[in-house]
Amino acid sequence: MNIIRPFLICIFIIIFFIFKSIFFFDLSKGIYASTFYMAESNYFNTSLKLAARNIANHVLAEDEKILIAVVDILNTETQFRETKGDLLEEQFSDLLFEMIPEQVVPYFEIVSLRLEWINRYPEIIPEKLTENIIKITGADWLVTGTYQEKIEHISVSLKLFDINSGDIIWDTIVKSSKEEDPIMQEKNSLGSFKNNLEEDESIESLSEYSSVENLSQKDEFLKIPKGMVKIPEGEFIMGSDYGGEDELPDHLVFIKSFYLDKYEVTNFYYNKCMDCERATGGFDTMDSEKPAVYVDWINADKFCKYQNKRLPTEAEWEYAARAGSEGEYGFGEDLKLLEDFAWVETNTVEIGLWGAKNVGRKKANQWGLFDLHGNVMEWVQNYYNQDYSSSLRQQNNPIGPSFPLDEKYPLRVVRGGAWGGLNNAGSPKGVRVSKRYAYVEWTRSFQIGFRCAMDIN
Numbered sequence: 001m002n003i004i005r006p007f008l009i010c011i012f013i014i015i016f017f018i019f020k021s022i023f024f025f026d027l028s029k030g031i032y033a034s035t036f037y038m039a040e041s042n043y044f045n046t047s048l049k050l051a052a053r054n055i056a057n058h059v060l061a062e063d064e065k066i067l068i069a070v071v072d073i074l075n076t077e078t079q080f081r082e083t084k085g086d087l088l089e090e091q092f093s094d095l096l097f098e099m100i101p102e103q104v105v106p107y108f109e110i111v112s113l114r115l116e117w118i119n120r121y122p123e124i125i126p127e128k129l130t131e132n133i134i135k136i137t138g139a140d141w142l143v144t145g146t147y148q149e150k151i152e153h154i155s156v157s158l159k160l161f162d163i164n165s166g167d168i169i170w171d172t173i174v175k176s177s178k179e180e181d182p183i184m185q186e187k188n189s190l191g192s193f194k195n196n197l198e199e200d201e202s203i204e205s206l207s208e209y210s211s212v213e214n215l216s217q218k219d220e221f222l223k224i225p226k227g228m229v230k231i232p233e234g235e236f237i238m239g240s241d242y243g244g245e246d247e248l249p250d251h252l253v254f255i256k257s258f259y260l261d262k263y264e265v266t267n268f269y270y271n272k273c274m275d276c277e278r279a280t281g282g283f284d285t286m287d288s289e290k291p292a293v294y295v296d297w298i299n300a301d302k303f304c305k306y307q308n309k310r311l312p313t314e315a316e317w318e319y320a321a322r323a324g325s326e327g328e329y330g331f332g333e334d335l336k337l338l339e340d341f342a343w344v345e346t347n348t349v350e351i352g353l354w355g356a357k358n359v360g361r362k363k364a365n366q367w368g369l370f371d372l373h374g375n376v377m378e379w380v381q382n383y384y385n386q387d388y389s390s391s392l393r394q395q396n397n398p399i400g401p402s403f404p405l406d407e408k409y410p411l412r413v414v415r416g417g418a419w420g421g422l423n424n425a426g427s428p429k430g431v432r433v434s435k436r437y438a439y440v441e442w443t444r445s446f447q448i449g450f451r452c453a454m455d456i457n
Contacts, residue, residue: 259453
């Protein structure tokens, strides 16, 4: 008995060390790989919250109600959904839901749909499963991404997509430590710029912004009116040597910074002005997201004033349409890109799709403005004159002639070309940034709409 007892104790000790070597160290390694130091965890959570606020800001800046879903944050190495990705999806969905609850598909709904589809169609591939889930939710925008997890750090790449167009609206990288400072890169069609939000800033204030720019080291922010874009001040060459005679002489113009509507004014907003009139006719539509047409210059001007805005000057319009480009188009000289940015005759009339299209469905220019090429022509503030001679000495924000050439037949400038129709307005030449049209100010046409501008006080 005395011999057996020490023998059993020895056996127990050996088993203990074997157990410890197999389980304990592996378990501790697993725990270490999935947790962070407290400071890093706080930093990561704060960065993730900032990313959610940026996306909420984009959603709130839209004129129409946007529904957003968070689906498939995949492991970068395996490209599969794994537990960590599921947790990140849930965390990010919850953050967005706290900020904009009526515009986020709840995480539990995504989980329920996923389980239901897997049970019904066990053979379905992951990509098709995700596609069907998104369709069922009715989401307009999708947040997806990948994560890469190392022993001490995690890095999450998030992308915000427009589901209808497939365009990336915004993306960011969120990391878990300050040594790997997260880069908040805003990518809508405007390009990329840094966007920093204070941690203690309330989400309610986001609804006042259509975008938020970092103005100084003191983190001051400029409030941009909803649905508008801030156009930076600068110089450009107005007119063209390659267009019509009324585009001459090309000349240097300085434009002060101002605000401009991101989209052409839609029926939804135009109908809110009880004193504003419009006609009806062929190729007309009352769809809320389509531009308001059959509006003459007088009522376009009235609507802008109703919104405490004004029509843009001809120089402001061309400057904004160019968005830094010196060529014939705001996107450059490659005409193969025209249909990516514009509704013109080749993607409307020639394939049997007549009439203006919903605003904002094509790519924006480098300053975040949509449909400046094609869709509908746009009234501007100026009277029409055959050339620019009268404004050559008005280098700063020129407003053109003060009086019409014929008071009985006052012509106003129209810009931008259209989806089709008269005067080759839907042709590549008709949608050039320097192309000028002139219509008497009481004209109401299926080709003509408008957008508004606002001074910066």
